[in-house]
Amino acid sequence: MVVNVVTSSSFNHHHYHYHNHNAISTMSGLRQYHSLVVRLGLSSHNPTVARLIKFAALSPSGDLSYALRLFRLLPCPDAFIYNTLFLALSSHPTPLSLSPSRLLSHMLHHSVSPNHFTFPPLLRATSLPFGRQLHSLIYKLGFSSHSFARNNLLCMYLQSGCPYDACKVFYASLDCDIVAWTTMVTGFSKAGLIDDARALFDTMPERNLVSWNAMIAGYVQAGLFKEALDLFDQMQAQGIEINKYVGATVLSACTGLGALEKGEFIHTQIQSKRIKLDSKLATTLIDMYCKCGCLEKAIEVFNSLPAKKLSTWNCMIGGFAIHGRGIDAIQLFKNMESQGGVPDDITFLNVLIACAHSRLVAEGKHYFDYMVQKYNMEPKMEHYGCMVDMLGRAGLLKEAKQLILEMPMEPNADILGALLGACKIHGVVDLGQEIGKRAIELDPLNSGRYVLLANLFAGAGRWDDVAEVRKLMGDRGVHKEAGHSLIEMNGVLNKFICGGRSHPQCKEIYNMLNEMLERIKAEGYVADAGVVTHDLTKEQKEEALYYHSEKLAIAFGLIHTRAGDTIRITKNLRVCRDCHEATKFVSRVFDREIILRDRNRFHHFKRGDCSCKDYW
DNA sequence: AATTAAGGTA
Structure with a gap:
């Protein structure tokens, strides 16, 4: 852009012409515009420089240090400019030379009054103890009933590990809005106060999708997947429909439980509502299919994605790894590289897990060296x-x-x-x-x-x-x-513990279990009493083994399936050798494919063999 | 001239 002679009367015209048709979109564009601003003698004109600072400070392609240089050249920056910088500081991941407290001192020292846009970003940029000073300043300046300031104050206390201080603010205010309530629910959950979070959630004057998701996610993060799904069911019963956030949250609850049917139901809802699979949702969905034992479906979703982020590749490689498909994991890694993907430490971790679970020792050693040689990564x-x-x-x-x-x-x-x-x-x-x-x-x-x-x-x-x-x-x-096994049947999750008798179909299940044991014994199964370490008699040891939770779950599965069907079970601990042997027999004698997820990996039992080849 | 609460992988 060339500007020749600019008279004061024509200046505004030129300035706004540029403004309207040439929005700043890159740092080099910004530098050009900046030099123009200098030549026009506008370097001290707040509204003009504010535009530059805003781009440099907040755009992903910006440059915060450039913004700070512009700021320091201004003789009298206004509140808007300070607020823009507070916002930048609050969203900047790494600590900067300029601290929020110093910037605020600067602002007050230069007699610039904070307005109601000042405190929210400032609170998000700080933690204790400075946060307490902000708290009293908010009161002094009369912003204590401003909902944005108050909500961010709650956030600050909760993120600083002071839920009690957040409570004091929260309960002292009579007009808390839904954002404040939801902030408290999330903060309590993250502080491990999941029951308090639920109590708040139950007493909220109104709830929206965000509040529901916050509570459901609280349960997921606490590992209370069943509670998460129950709450989701309540939400749906009230006619509230999912969006991508709730979809991701509930899918991860399904993943935690191995609840494939529910996960498929969520997938169907996502499709019918035409919710776009962004990278997070796609990764969650793929992970659900991987960890619920449906690797083929995971691959299908993976292949359907037009663009794959690193997390998506990592997730799929990890899926192959836990299913003992080491060769496929390595092949996928190679595909990723050939498509220009750059692996990170998680990629290599998953590749190594894949090698470890598939007895690919030479390959594992190769990739361990390769991450150092090729990518200069430190294991x-x-x-x-x-x-x-x-x-x-x-x-x-x-x-x-x-x-x-x-x-x-x-x-x-x-x-x-x-x-x-x-x-x-x-x-x-x-x-x-x-x-x-x-x-x-x-x-x-x-x-x-x-x-x-x-x-x-x-x-x-x-x-x-x-x-x-x-x-x-x-x-x-x-x-x-305590070991337990889960099996989902017609949308209901059934949980079994060793020797448990609380299931409504208890009698039938034990009858089936005894029949199952008789039939596999007739085919050559011998109880492996060595795995039970209590000082028991041989009979007692066998008893204890026979009623392991996974055997109960399999018996339940046999009752509710027919020859040729698949039974999926999720166990919270590693499967023991005896149950592993017994399951191999059951898969052959009863002609079922049994997919067992244990703490570490998957076992696919089919026709008397396991996919892990007894290597786990 | 502009703000706040919700999701995934290891």
Whole structure:
């Protein structure tokens, strides 16, 4: 743009002409415009410079340091400009040289009065203790009943871990709006006060889709998936329809439970309402299909996406990994690279998990080196953990131990736990004892390592050591996590615990279970009493095994399906070897495909075999 | 001249 002679009378004309037809869209455009502004002698003209600051400070393609330079050149910046900078500070991820409190001091020192656009972004840019000073300033300046200021004040206290202070503000105000209520519900949930969140939710004077989603998401984040789905059902019963946020929230609840039917129902609603699959929703949907055992459906959704973000690739690679389809995971990784995708540490973690679960040791080693060589990435603790798991499971215990010694960081309990798990699989008691004790000391409240160590001793017949581990657990008040299995049938979730008798169809289920056991025994199944470590008689051990929650769930599944059908079960812990054997027999004898999700991965049982090839 | 509450992957 060329400007020749500009007289004061023609100036406004030129200025607004530019303004209307040449919106700033890049930093280089902004620089050009800035030089024009300088030549026009407008560098101190607040409304003009404000436009520049706004773009530089807030646009994703902006440059905050440039905005600050422009600001410092202004002799008398106005409230709008300060507010714009507060907004920028509140949305900037990294801490800057300019703190919100210094900027506010500057503003007050220059006698610029805050207005009702000042405090909301300022509160979001700060935390305690400065937040308290803002609180009193808001009162002094008379903004305490301004809903935007108050709502952001609540947010500030809640995000600073002070729900009590938020409560004081909240309950002192008689005219809280729906945003304030919803903010409190979210804040309580995030503070772990899920019951208080629900109590607030139940007493809200009005609710909208955002409030419903906040409460449902609170349950999901607390791991209370069943409660999340129940609340969603209530929401739908009131005729409220989903949007993409609620869709994503509820899908992740389905994922947590392995509730495929419900997940499919949500997918159908998303389609019928023509909700666009943005990257978050798509990732959630793919993850739901992966973790509910429907890998083919996940692939279908994945392939239907016109553009794939890194998170989407990661999710799909992870899906192949947990289903034991290591080769497919690697192939997908290669496809991603060939399409110009750049992997991150999660991508590599998923590739390594895929290798570990599919006994692809050479490939795993290759990708572990490759992430360093090709992408210059530093393997994190999790990557080492995965390598230790992979090597250990494959029986390469010495290599696994060596890797732990060579790691640049101190191994944490997860790393040692992975090696302990390998010792358990391969019956290596001495190393397992040493590693197990260290793992337990590092993370004494995790029950899993005690159980693993006790089982390792039990396998070697070292009952005194078993008793010692159990006593240690008892003394520390650590309890073995109770196992349970879930199976969804006609939209109803059925939960079974070991030896449980509370199901309405209890009698039928136990009859079926006994019939099932008789038939598979006739086909050669023998109970593996070695996995039960209590000091019981052989009969008692078998009893305990026979009524494991997954066997109850399978019996229930057999009642409600026919030959050729698929039974899907979600278990919260790892499946035991005995149940794994029994399930193989059931798949053949009763001609069912049984898809079992355990804590770590999927097992697809078909015609007497499992997809994990007994490697898990 | 402009603000606030809700979602996913590891």
